[in-house]
Amino acid sequence: SHLxxxxxxxxxxxxxxxxxxxMTSVQAESVRGLGAWHGxxxxxxxxxxxxxxxxxxxSTQSSRES
Structure with a gap:
């Protein structure tokens, strides 16, 4: 019974x-997409x-020349 x-x-x-x-597998795919987006x-x-x-x-070079 205990077993x-x-x-x-x-x-x-x-x-x-x-x-x-x-769920972790789905979230890992989402994190991968976020990483690509941030990149x-x-x-x-x-x-x-x-x-x-x-x-x-x-602009600094042109102002120096003039």
């Missing part, structure tokens, strides 16, 4: 674990800030 109760508890715990693993944002910000820096250097 039967333990087996039932083990079975319930395994079902919970299976559910949690399924794109960082690359875009780097491009914009780099262009501003180049434009800023160009």
């Amino acid at each position: 039967h109760a333990q087996l039932a508890q083990l079975s319930a715990n395994l079902a919970d674990l299976e559910n949690l693993l399924r 794109g944002l960082f690359m875009a910000a780097s491009k914009v800030l780099g262009e501003e820096t180049i434009a800023g250097q160009g």
